[in-house]
Amino acid sequence: MYIQQLYTNCLAQAAYYIESEGEAVIVDPLRDVQTYIDLAASRNAKIRFSLQTHFHADFVSGHLELARKTGAVIVYGPGAQPDYAAAVLKDYDVLDIGKVKIMILHTPGHTIESTCFLLFDEENNVHSIFSGDTLFIGDVGRPDLLSGNLDAETLGGMLFDSLQNKIKVLPDDCIVYPGHGAGSACGKNLGKETTSTIGIQKATNYALQFTDKQAFIDAVIAEQPAAPAYFFKDARINIHGYESLDKVMDAAMKGIDAATVQLETAEGALILDTRPAAVFAKGFIPGSLNIGLNGEFAVWAGTLVDISTPLILISEEGKEKEAVTRLARIGYENILGYLEGGFASWKSEKLPTSTIKNVSVDDFANLMDSGKYALLDVRKPGEVEKNKVFEAHHISLNKLAAEMDTLDPKNKYIVYCGGGYRSMMACTMMLRAGIKHVVNVAGGINAILKEKPDLVQYFELV
Numbered sequence: 001m002y003i004q005q006l007y008t009n010c011l012a013q014a015a016y017y018i019e020s021e022g023e024a025v026i027v028d029p030l031r032d033v034q035t036y037i038d039l040a041a042s043r044n045a046k047i048r049f050s051l052q053t054h055f056h057a058d059f060v061s062g063h064l065e066l067a068r069k070t071g072a073v074i075v076y077g078p079g080a081q082p083d084y085a086a087a088v089l090k091d092y093d094v095l096d097i098g099k100v101k102i103m104i105l106h107t108p109g110h111t112i113e114s115t116c117f118l119l120f121d122e123e124n125n126v127h128s129i130f131s132g133d134t135l136f137i138g139d140v141g142r143p144d145l146l147s148g149n150l151d152a153e154t155l156g157g158m159l160f161d162s163l164q165n166k167i168k169v170l171p172d173d174c175i176v177y178p179g180h181g182a183g184s185a186c187g188k189n190l191g192k193e194t195t196s197t198i199g200i201q202k203a204t205n206y207a208l209q210f211t212d213k214q215a216f217i218d219a220v221i222a223e224q225p226a227a228p229a230y231f232f233k234d235a236r237i238n239i240h241g242y243e244s245l246d247k248v249m250d251a252a253m254k255g256i257d258a259a260t261v262q263l264e265t266a267e268g269a270l271i272l273d274t275r276p277a278a279v280f281a282k283g284f285i286p287g288s289l290n291i292g293l294n295g296e297f298a299v300w301a302g303t304l305v306d307i308s309t310p311l312i313l314i315s316e317e318g319k320e321k322e323a324v325t326r327l328a329r330i331g332y333e334n335i336l337g338y339l340e341g342g343f344a345s346w347k348s349e350k351l352p353t354s355t356i357k358n359v360s361v362d363d364f365a366n367l368m369d370s371g372k373y374a375l376l377d378v379r380k381p382g383e384v385e386k387n388k389v390f391e392a393h394h395i396s397l398n399k400l401a402a403e404m405d406t407l408d409p410k411n412k413y414i415v416y417c418g419g420g421y422r423s424m425m426a427c428t429m430m431l432r433a434g435i436k437h438v439v440n441v442a443g444g445i446n447a448i449l450k451e452k453p454d455l456v457q458y459f460e461l462v
Contacts, residue, residue, distance in 0.1 A: 001100050001121055002043070003128070005177060006035060007194055010298045010326055011059055012183035014194060016130055018119065020098025025049040026072070027117060027130045028179055029062035031245050031329050036062075037070060047072045049095060051102070053132025053179055054114040055080070055238045057145055057231035059298070060331045063238075065245055077115025078106045083240045100127075105166050107134040109159020110141030112148050116166070128175035129198070134159070135167055136178045138191030140207040142224050143217075145231060156217035160210070168208060172199025183296055225380070226398060230302040234331045248333050252324045255340030258349050261285070261312055264336055270305065273314040274323045275343070277424035281358040281440060285314065285346055290428045293319055295421045298326045303398050304425065307331060313338040356427050357439040358420070361451040364441050367414060368455075373439065376407075376415045378426045383418065387458045389448060397422045404433045412437035419444045 004017040008030060016027040017039055024045040026036045040047050050063040050072045063074045064084065074086035075095070081088075089095075091106040103118040110133040117130040133141035140163065143155035150158075176196045184190055202208050210216035256264075265271060271288040273280055274297065280290045291300050293315070305311070311334060315323050320338045327335060339345060347353060359367065367373050368391075377384060377392040384394050395403050397417070407413070413435065417423040420442050427438040441448070448455055 001098075001127075003119075003177075004039065005194060006039075007181070008329075009183075010296055011329065012181045012190070012296070012299070013059060014177065014179055014181065015062075016177055018097065018100075018102070018130075019043060019045050020100040020122070022046060023048050023098045025051055025095070025097055025102065026062075026066060027051045027177075028053055028056070028132065029066050031060045031062045031065055032325055033062040033065045033069060033245075036066065040070075046070075048097065049073050049075050051075045051117055051130070052080070052086075053077075053116065053130065053134070054111045055082075055235050056133075057227070057235040057238075058180075058184065058302075059329050060234055060242055061238050064241060068244070077104050077113055079108065079113035081113075081239075105129070107131075107159075107162035107166050109143055109155055109162045110134055110147075111145070111155075112150065112158075114141065114162075118170075126171050126174050128177055129167075129170060130177045130179075131167075132179040134162060135176060135201065135205075136180060136184075136190045137176065137193045137196045137201070138205055140205070140220060142220070142227075144221055144224050145227055145235075152221050153217055156220055157213055159220065160213045160216045163208060167198070168202060170198045172197060172202070174198040176201060183299065223381075228299075228303040228398075230307045230330060230332075233307050237331050242331070243333070245328055248328050249321070249324060252328075252333070252335035252337065253321060254337040256312070256337040257340055258346050258351060260337075261339055261346070262351075264310065264312055267310075269310040269312050269336055271314060272301070272305065272311050272323075273343075273428075274319065275314065275316055277420055277440070278358060278442065279316070280424060281356040283343060283347060283353050283355055284428075285343070286352055286354045287432060288314065288428060289432065290424050292421060292424070293323060293326070297323075298330050300397075300422070300425060301327060301332065302330045304401070304429070305332070308334060311335045314343055317342060354431070356424070356431075358424075358442045359414075359439055360442060361447050364414060364416075364439075364448070365452055365455065367439065373412045373414045374408075376413050376426070377445075378415060378417050378422055379445070385459060387445070387449075387456050389416065389445065389455050390457050392416075397426055400426055400429055404429070407433075407435060409433075409435045411435070412439070414439045414441060416441035416448070417444045419446050 101120040105116040121127040144152040273288040375392040378397040
Protein backbone atom coordinates (compact mmCIF):
# COMPACT_ATOMS: atom_id res chain seq x y z
CA MET A 1 0.00 0.00 0.00
CA TYR A 2 1.25 3.45 -0.90
CA ILE A 3 -0.29 6.82 0.07
CA GLN A 4 0.89 10.25 -1.04
CA GLN A 5 -0.59 13.57 -0.04
CA LEU A 6 -0.41 16.16 -2.82
CA TYR A 7 -0.77 19.49 -1.04
CA THR A 8 -1.34 22.75 -2.91
CA ASN A 9 -0.43 25.73 -0.72
CA CYS A 10 -2.14 28.28 -2.93
CA LEU A 11 -5.53 26.71 -2.14
CA ALA A 12 -4.57 25.10 1.18
CA GLN A 13 -5.96 21.95 -0.47
CA ALA A 14 -4.92 18.31 -0.22
CA ALA A 15 -5.52 15.66 -2.85
CA TYR A 16 -4.46 12.07 -2.25
CA TYR A 17 -2.97 9.21 -4.23
CA ILE A 18 -3.70 5.73 -2.86
CA GLU A 19 -2.22 2.63 -4.50
CA SER A 20 -2.12 -1.11 -3.96
CA GLU A 21 -0.93 -3.83 -6.33
CA GLY A 22 -0.75 -1.48 -9.30
CA GLU A 23 -4.24 -0.05 -8.80
CA ALA A 24 -4.65 3.58 -7.77
CA VAL A 25 -7.34 6.03 -6.74
CA ILE A 26 -7.19 9.80 -6.48
CA VAL A 27 -9.14 11.59 -3.75
CA ASP A 28 -10.32 15.14 -4.57
CA PRO A 29 -8.02 15.89 -7.53
CA LEU A 30 -7.37 19.43 -8.73
CA ARG A 31 -8.28 20.40 -12.28
CA ASP A 32 -4.72 20.11 -13.60
CA VAL A 33 -4.54 16.33 -13.37
CA GLN A 34 -1.25 15.63 -15.13
CA THR A 35 0.52 15.40 -11.77
CA TYR A 36 -1.59 12.39 -10.80
CA ILE A 37 -1.25 10.78 -14.21
CA ASP A 38 2.53 11.15 -14.12
CA LEU A 39 2.71 9.80 -10.57
CA ALA A 40 0.73 6.70 -11.49
CA ALA A 41 2.84 6.17 -14.61
CA SER A 42 6.07 6.46 -12.59
CA ARG A 43 4.80 3.69 -10.35
CA ASN A 44 3.41 1.51 -13.17
CA ALA A 45 -0.08 1.85 -11.75
CA LYS A 46 -3.49 2.41 -13.31
CA ILE A 47 -5.87 5.02 -11.89
CA ARG A 48 -9.19 3.22 -11.40
CA PHE A 49 -11.26 5.71 -9.41
CA SER A 50 -11.57 9.44 -8.75
CA LEU A 51 -13.12 9.71 -5.30
CA GLN A 52 -15.05 12.91 -4.55
CA THR A 53 -15.72 13.75 -0.92
CA HIS A 54 -18.37 16.30 -1.99
CA PHE A 55 -19.17 18.98 -4.54
CA HIS A 56 -16.33 21.37 -3.80
CA ALA A 57 -17.03 25.07 -3.56
CA ASP A 58 -13.50 26.43 -3.33
CA PHE A 59 -12.00 24.89 -6.47
CA VAL A 60 -12.94 23.17 -9.70
CA SER A 61 -12.23 19.50 -9.12
CA GLY A 62 -10.27 17.42 -11.60
CA HIS A 63 -12.63 14.45 -11.57
CA LEU A 64 -13.94 15.04 -15.10
CA GLU A 65 -10.46 15.74 -16.47
CA LEU A 66 -9.18 12.55 -14.87
CA ALA A 67 -12.08 10.49 -16.21
CA ARG A 68 -11.53 11.86 -19.74
CA LYS A 69 -7.80 11.17 -19.74
CA THR A 70 -7.54 7.89 -17.83
CA GLY A 71 -10.99 6.30 -17.85
CA ALA A 72 -11.16 6.53 -14.06
CA VAL A 73 -14.65 6.06 -12.63
CA ILE A 74 -15.93 9.09 -10.71
CA VAL A 75 -17.26 8.08 -7.29
CA TYR A 76 -19.55 10.02 -4.94
CA GLY A 77 -21.30 9.07 -1.74
CA PRO A 78 -25.05 9.15 -1.04
CA GLY A 79 -26.99 12.30 -1.88
CA ALA A 80 -24.87 13.37 -4.85
CA GLN A 81 -26.72 14.12 -8.08
CA PRO A 82 -24.09 15.08 -10.68
CA ASP A 83 -25.05 15.93 -14.27
CA TYR A 84 -22.52 13.45 -15.69
CA ALA A 85 -21.66 9.79 -15.47
CA ALA A 86 -20.59 8.79 -11.95
CA ALA A 87 -20.99 5.96 -9.49
CA VAL A 88 -23.07 7.20 -6.55
CA LEU A 89 -22.47 4.61 -3.86
CA LYS A 90 -24.39 3.73 -0.70
CA ASP A 91 -23.28 4.22 2.87
CA TYR A 92 -20.80 1.49 3.91
CA ASP A 93 -20.25 0.28 0.34
CA VAL A 94 -16.70 -0.98 -0.19
CA LEU A 95 -14.26 -0.56 -3.08
CA ASP A 96 -11.49 -3.15 -3.52
CA ILE A 97 -8.18 -1.58 -4.59
CA GLY A 98 -5.51 -4.24 -4.96
CA LYS A 99 -5.19 -5.74 -1.49
CA VAL A 100 -6.80 -2.83 0.39
CA LYS A 101 -10.39 -1.72 0.82
CA ILE A 102 -12.02 1.71 0.89
CA MET A 103 -15.34 2.07 2.69
CA ILE A 104 -17.87 4.80 1.93
CA LEU A 105 -18.86 6.75 5.06
CA HIS A 106 -21.68 9.20 4.39
CA THR A 107 -21.04 12.19 6.67
CA PRO A 108 -23.53 14.94 5.75
CA GLY A 109 -23.17 18.33 7.38
CA HIS A 110 -20.75 20.43 5.39
CA THR A 111 -22.94 19.49 2.42
CA ILE A 112 -25.71 16.92 2.00
CA GLU A 113 -23.50 14.57 -0.01
CA SER A 114 -20.33 14.96 2.08
CA THR A 115 -18.57 11.62 2.35
CA CYS A 116 -15.41 10.31 3.98
CA PHE A 117 -13.40 7.39 2.67
CA LEU A 118 -12.17 4.89 5.25
CA LEU A 119 -9.09 2.92 4.21
CA PHE A 120 -8.46 -0.64 5.45
CA ASP A 121 -4.95 -2.05 5.03
CA GLU A 122 -3.90 -5.46 3.69
CA GLU A 123 -4.72 -7.09 7.05
CA ASN A 124 -8.20 -5.50 6.98
CA ASN A 125 -7.35 -3.10 9.81
CA VAL A 126 -8.58 0.48 9.82
CA HIS A 127 -5.63 2.53 8.61
CA SER A 128 -6.79 6.05 7.74
CA ILE A 129 -9.71 8.26 6.84
CA PHE A 130 -9.80 10.73 3.97
CA SER A 131 -12.13 13.20 5.61
CA GLY A 132 -12.63 15.84 2.94
CA ASP A 133 -14.34 18.88 4.47
CA THR A 134 -16.04 16.92 7.26
CA LEU A 135 -13.08 16.84 9.64
CA PHE A 136 -10.05 19.11 9.51
CA ILE A 137 -7.05 19.32 11.82
CA GLY A 138 -8.37 21.51 14.63
CA ASP A 139 -11.74 22.18 13.01
CA VAL A 140 -14.67 20.78 11.06
CA GLY A 141 -16.26 21.81 7.79
CA ARG A 142 -18.49 24.85 7.99
CA PRO A 143 -22.21 24.09 7.64
CA ASP A 144 -23.19 27.62 6.65
CA LEU A 145 -22.35 27.41 2.94
CA LEU A 146 -25.75 25.73 2.57
CA SER A 147 -26.58 22.68 0.51
CA GLY A 148 -29.81 22.20 -1.39
CA ASN A 149 -32.62 23.86 0.55
CA LEU A 150 -31.16 23.16 3.98
CA ASP A 151 -30.15 25.98 6.32
CA ALA A 152 -27.03 26.17 8.48
CA GLU A 153 -28.86 24.95 11.61
CA THR A 154 -30.08 21.81 9.86
CA LEU A 155 -26.72 21.08 8.28
CA GLY A 156 -24.99 21.77 11.58
CA GLY A 157 -27.18 19.16 13.24
CA MET A 158 -26.31 16.67 10.51
CA LEU A 159 -22.62 17.42 10.99
CA PHE A 160 -22.90 16.79 14.74
CA ASP A 161 -24.49 13.40 14.10
CA SER A 162 -21.86 12.52 11.48
CA LEU A 163 -19.04 13.32 13.87
CA GLN A 164 -20.60 11.44 16.77
CA ASN A 165 -21.67 8.35 14.85
CA LYS A 166 -19.07 8.00 12.09
CA ILE A 167 -15.90 9.83 13.13
CA LYS A 168 -15.47 9.69 16.92
CA VAL A 169 -16.10 5.92 16.97
CA LEU A 170 -13.04 5.23 14.83
CA PRO A 171 -9.84 3.86 16.43
CA ASP A 172 -7.62 6.49 18.02
CA ASP A 173 -4.67 5.50 15.82
CA CYS A 174 -6.65 6.00 12.60
CA ILE A 175 -4.75 8.58 10.54
CA VAL A 176 -6.73 11.65 9.49
CA TYR A 177 -6.07 12.96 5.99
CA PRO A 178 -8.14 16.17 5.64
CA GLY A 179 -9.16 18.03 2.50
CA HIS A 180 -7.72 21.38 3.61
CA GLY A 181 -5.21 23.01 5.91
CA ALA A 182 -4.67 26.46 7.39
CA GLY A 183 -5.66 29.27 5.05
CA SER A 184 -8.78 27.64 3.64
CA ALA A 185 -12.08 29.51 3.95
CA CYS A 186 -13.88 26.17 4.37
CA GLY A 187 -13.41 26.45 8.13
CA LYS A 188 -12.39 29.02 10.72
CA ASN A 189 -9.83 27.31 12.96
CA LEU A 190 -7.79 24.99 10.73
CA GLY A 191 -4.43 23.93 12.12
CA LYS A 192 -1.12 24.17 10.29
CA GLU A 193 -0.65 20.40 10.30
CA THR A 194 -1.84 18.48 7.26
CA THR A 195 -2.29 15.09 8.98
CA SER A 196 -3.26 13.91 12.45
CA THR A 197 -5.02 10.99 14.14
CA ILE A 198 -8.53 10.47 15.44
CA GLY A 199 -7.19 10.25 18.98
CA ILE A 200 -5.36 13.57 18.77
CA GLN A 201 -8.38 15.26 17.23
CA LYS A 202 -10.72 13.89 19.89
CA ALA A 203 -8.39 15.40 22.50
CA THR A 204 -7.65 18.75 20.86
CA ASN A 205 -10.25 19.65 18.22
CA TYR A 206 -12.77 22.05 19.80
CA ALA A 207 -15.60 20.75 17.61
CA LEU A 208 -15.19 17.18 18.87
CA GLN A 209 -15.60 18.18 22.52
CA PHE A 210 -19.34 18.84 22.34
CA THR A 211 -21.93 16.37 23.56
CA ASP A 212 -24.86 18.78 23.24
CA LYS A 213 -26.04 19.17 19.64
CA GLN A 214 -27.33 22.74 19.90
CA ALA A 215 -24.18 23.94 21.64
CA PHE A 216 -22.16 22.37 18.83
CA ILE A 217 -24.30 24.02 16.14
CA ASP A 218 -24.00 27.43 17.81
CA ALA A 219 -20.23 27.13 18.17
CA VAL A 220 -19.56 25.90 14.63
CA ILE A 221 -21.76 28.50 12.95
CA ALA A 222 -20.45 31.41 15.03
CA GLU A 223 -17.87 33.81 13.56
CA GLN A 224 -17.40 31.99 10.27
CA PRO A 225 -15.57 34.23 7.76
CA ALA A 226 -17.57 35.44 4.80
CA ALA A 227 -17.34 32.93 1.97
CA PRO A 228 -15.90 34.30 -1.29
CA ALA A 229 -18.62 34.77 -3.91
CA TYR A 230 -16.93 32.33 -6.28
CA PHE A 231 -17.60 29.45 -3.87
CA PHE A 232 -21.21 29.15 -4.96
CA LYS A 233 -20.29 29.31 -8.64
CA ASP A 234 -17.60 26.66 -8.31
CA ALA A 235 -20.02 24.33 -6.52
CA ARG A 236 -22.40 24.61 -9.49
CA ILE A 237 -19.52 24.01 -11.93
CA ASN A 238 -18.61 20.82 -10.07
CA ILE A 239 -22.20 19.61 -10.16
CA HIS A 240 -22.92 20.42 -13.80
CA GLY A 241 -19.52 19.89 -15.45
CA TYR A 242 -16.98 22.11 -17.15
CA GLU A 243 -14.80 22.69 -20.19
CA SER A 244 -11.54 20.83 -20.69
CA LEU A 245 -8.59 22.55 -19.01
CA ASP A 246 -6.56 22.11 -22.20
CA LYS A 247 -9.03 24.32 -24.09
CA VAL A 248 -9.04 26.91 -21.32
CA MET A 249 -5.25 27.07 -21.33
CA ASP A 250 -5.09 27.36 -25.11
CA ALA A 251 -7.49 30.30 -25.06
CA ALA A 252 -5.79 32.15 -22.19
CA MET A 253 -2.14 31.55 -23.00
CA LYS A 254 -1.72 34.28 -25.59
CA GLY A 255 0.49 37.33 -25.44
CA ILE A 256 -1.12 40.69 -26.20
CA ASP A 257 0.51 44.06 -26.79
CA ALA A 258 0.16 47.29 -24.84
CA ALA A 259 -2.27 48.81 -27.34
CA THR A 260 -4.63 45.85 -26.88
CA VAL A 261 -4.32 46.17 -23.11
CA GLN A 262 -5.43 49.78 -23.36
CA LEU A 263 -8.39 48.90 -25.55
CA GLU A 264 -9.55 46.05 -23.34
CA THR A 265 -9.23 47.98 -20.08
CA ALA A 266 -11.26 50.80 -21.62
CA GLU A 267 -13.97 48.17 -22.18
CA GLY A 268 -13.88 47.01 -18.54
CA ALA A 269 -11.09 44.43 -18.35
CA LEU A 270 -9.08 44.28 -15.13
CA ILE A 271 -5.29 44.15 -15.12
CA LEU A 272 -4.29 41.51 -12.58
CA ASP A 273 -0.62 41.93 -11.77
CA THR A 274 0.78 38.74 -10.26
CA ARG A 275 4.31 39.93 -9.50
CA PRO A 276 5.60 39.95 -5.90
CA ALA A 277 4.51 42.98 -3.87
CA ALA A 278 8.02 44.43 -3.57
CA VAL A 279 8.55 44.24 -7.33
CA PHE A 280 5.09 45.56 -8.14
CA ALA A 281 5.53 48.59 -5.87
CA LYS A 282 8.45 49.87 -7.96
CA GLY A 283 6.32 50.26 -11.07
CA PHE A 284 2.96 49.11 -12.41
CA ILE A 285 0.20 50.01 -14.86
CA PRO A 286 -2.29 52.44 -13.26
CA GLY A 287 -5.51 50.69 -12.30
CA SER A 288 -3.85 47.30 -11.74
CA LEU A 289 -4.81 44.99 -8.89
CA ASN A 290 -1.81 43.26 -7.36
CA ILE A 291 -2.17 39.68 -6.10
CA GLY A 292 1.23 38.03 -6.00
CA LEU A 293 1.72 34.45 -7.14
CA ASN A 294 4.08 34.01 -4.19
CA GLY A 295 1.19 33.75 -1.69
CA GLU A 296 -2.36 32.45 -1.52
CA PHE A 297 -3.00 33.74 -5.01
CA ALA A 298 -6.06 31.69 -5.92
CA VAL A 299 -7.85 32.28 -2.61
CA TRP A 300 -7.41 36.04 -2.84
CA ALA A 301 -8.23 36.22 -6.52
CA GLY A 302 -11.45 34.39 -5.76
CA THR A 303 -12.15 36.74 -2.86
CA LEU A 304 -11.40 40.07 -4.53
CA VAL A 305 -12.28 39.55 -8.20
CA ASP A 306 -15.69 38.64 -9.61
CA ILE A 307 -15.47 35.38 -11.54
CA SER A 308 -17.00 36.96 -14.66
CA THR A 309 -14.51 39.85 -14.87
CA PRO A 310 -12.36 39.87 -18.05
CA LEU A 311 -8.73 39.63 -16.96
CA ILE A 312 -5.40 40.66 -18.44
CA LEU A 313 -2.40 39.24 -16.63
CA ILE A 314 0.94 40.84 -15.85
CA SER A 315 3.44 38.22 -14.74
CA GLU A 316 7.11 37.72 -14.23
CA GLU A 317 8.69 36.14 -17.28
CA GLY A 318 7.88 32.44 -17.45
CA LYS A 319 5.14 32.66 -14.79
CA GLU A 320 2.21 33.22 -17.17
CA LYS A 321 1.18 29.56 -17.35
CA GLU A 322 1.27 29.23 -13.58
CA ALA A 323 -1.01 32.25 -13.18
CA VAL A 324 -3.52 30.94 -15.73
CA THR A 325 -3.47 27.46 -14.17
CA ARG A 326 -4.10 28.77 -10.68
CA LEU A 327 -7.00 30.87 -11.88
CA ALA A 328 -8.48 27.97 -13.85
CA ARG A 329 -8.35 25.81 -10.72
CA ILE A 330 -10.99 28.05 -9.17
CA GLY A 331 -13.06 28.43 -12.33
CA TYR A 332 -11.69 31.78 -13.57
CA GLU A 333 -11.63 31.35 -17.34
CA ASN A 334 -12.38 34.83 -18.69
CA ILE A 335 -8.70 35.53 -19.31
CA LEU A 336 -8.02 37.66 -22.36
CA GLY A 337 -4.29 36.96 -22.30
CA TYR A 338 -1.12 38.31 -20.74
CA LEU A 339 0.95 41.39 -21.58
CA GLU A 340 3.70 40.20 -23.89
CA GLY A 341 7.03 41.11 -22.35
CA GLY A 342 5.42 41.97 -19.03
CA PHE A 343 5.58 45.36 -17.36
CA ALA A 344 8.94 46.07 -19.00
CA SER A 345 7.27 46.19 -22.43
CA TRP A 346 4.70 48.69 -21.16
CA LYS A 347 7.41 50.86 -19.67
CA SER A 348 9.53 50.69 -22.84
CA GLU A 349 6.70 52.33 -24.77
CA LYS A 350 6.75 55.22 -22.28
CA LEU A 351 3.15 54.66 -21.27
CA PRO A 352 1.83 55.92 -17.89
CA THR A 353 3.08 54.08 -14.80
CA SER A 354 2.56 54.33 -11.05
CA THR A 355 4.47 53.37 -7.93
CA ILE A 356 3.64 52.70 -4.29
CA LYS A 357 5.93 53.60 -1.40
CA ASN A 358 7.01 50.34 0.26
CA VAL A 359 8.56 51.60 3.48
CA SER A 360 10.80 50.08 6.13
CA VAL A 361 9.78 50.00 9.79
CA ASP A 362 11.97 53.03 10.56
CA ASP A 363 10.38 55.03 7.76
CA PHE A 364 6.94 53.85 8.88
CA ALA A 365 7.60 55.14 12.40
CA ASN A 366 8.78 58.50 11.06
CA LEU A 367 5.71 58.86 8.85
CA MET A 368 3.43 58.11 11.80
CA ASP A 369 5.28 60.64 13.93
CA SER A 370 4.57 63.28 11.29
CA GLY A 371 0.85 63.07 12.11
CA LYS A 372 -0.07 63.27 8.43
CA TYR A 373 -1.12 59.65 7.95
CA ALA A 374 -4.00 57.43 9.03
CA LEU A 375 -3.13 53.80 9.72
CA LEU A 376 -5.08 50.84 8.30
CA ASP A 377 -4.74 47.21 9.42
CA VAL A 378 -6.16 44.74 6.86
CA ARG A 379 -5.52 41.48 8.69
CA LYS A 380 -8.16 38.97 9.74
CA PRO A 381 -10.14 39.62 12.96
CA GLY A 382 -8.40 36.73 14.73
CA GLU A 383 -5.01 38.32 14.08
CA VAL A 384 -6.09 41.74 15.33
CA GLU A 385 -7.49 40.18 18.50
CA LYS A 386 -3.89 39.34 19.46
CA ASN A 387 -2.20 42.65 18.68
CA LYS A 388 -2.25 45.74 16.50
CA VAL A 389 -0.29 48.92 16.06
CA PHE A 390 -1.56 51.73 18.29
CA GLU A 391 -4.19 53.94 16.61
CA ALA A 392 -4.66 51.55 13.69
CA HIS A 393 -8.12 51.30 12.14
CA HIS A 394 -9.08 47.76 11.16
CA ILE A 395 -10.85 46.56 8.02
CA SER A 396 -10.23 42.96 6.95
CA LEU A 397 -9.01 42.73 3.37
CA ASN A 398 -11.97 40.59 2.36
CA LYS A 399 -14.31 43.38 3.52
CA LEU A 400 -12.33 46.32 2.19
CA ALA A 401 -14.26 46.72 -1.08
CA ALA A 402 -17.59 46.79 0.76
CA GLU A 403 -16.30 49.27 3.36
CA MET A 404 -14.19 51.46 1.08
CA ASP A 405 -16.63 54.36 1.42
CA THR A 406 -15.79 54.56 5.15
CA LEU A 407 -12.29 55.76 4.21
CA ASP A 408 -11.70 59.43 3.48
CA PRO A 409 -10.17 59.83 -0.01
CA LYS A 410 -8.55 63.07 1.17
CA ASN A 411 -6.51 61.24 3.79
CA LYS A 412 -3.06 59.74 3.40
CA TYR A 413 -2.98 56.10 4.49
CA ILE A 414 -0.32 53.69 5.67
CA VAL A 415 -1.45 50.09 5.27
CA TYR A 416 -0.09 46.97 6.92
CA CYS A 417 -0.93 43.28 7.26
CA GLY A 418 1.08 40.34 8.58
CA GLY A 419 3.97 40.43 6.11
CA GLY A 420 3.19 42.95 3.35
CA TYR A 421 1.42 40.64 0.89
CA ARG A 422 -2.22 41.47 1.67
CA SER A 423 -1.52 45.12 2.38
CA MET A 424 -0.20 45.63 -1.16
CA MET A 425 -3.46 44.22 -2.49
CA ALA A 426 -5.28 46.69 -0.24
CA CYS A 427 -3.16 49.60 -1.49
CA THR A 428 -4.03 48.80 -5.10
CA MET A 429 -7.72 48.51 -4.25
CA MET A 430 -7.60 51.89 -2.54
CA LEU A 431 -5.87 53.50 -5.51
CA ARG A 432 -8.54 52.06 -7.82
CA ALA A 433 -11.19 53.55 -5.52
CA GLY A 434 -9.72 57.05 -5.81
CA ILE A 435 -7.63 57.22 -2.64
CA LYS A 436 -4.47 58.77 -4.03
CA HIS A 437 -1.99 58.58 -1.16
CA VAL A 438 -1.20 55.09 0.11
CA VAL A 439 1.95 53.64 1.65
CA ASN A 440 2.67 49.96 2.29
CA VAL A 441 4.68 48.65 5.24
CA ALA A 442 7.22 46.15 3.93
CA GLY A 443 7.22 43.10 6.19
CA GLY A 444 4.00 44.18 7.89
CA ILE A 445 3.43 43.81 11.60
CA ASN A 446 5.90 40.91 11.73
CA ALA A 447 8.68 43.38 10.91
CA ILE A 448 7.25 45.97 13.30
CA LEU A 449 7.16 43.44 16.14
CA LYS A 450 10.78 42.55 15.47
CA GLU A 451 12.19 46.06 15.09
CA LYS A 452 9.87 48.37 17.05
CA PRO A 453 7.66 46.29 19.36
CA ASP A 454 6.85 49.35 21.46
CA LEU A 455 4.57 50.54 18.64
CA VAL A 456 2.34 47.50 19.11
CA GLN A 457 -0.59 47.14 21.45
CA TYR A 458 -1.09 43.61 22.83
CA PHE A 459 -4.35 42.05 23.94
CA GLU A 460 -4.74 39.34 26.53
CA LEU A 461 -6.68 36.39 25.15
CA VAL A 462 -9.19 35.00 27.64
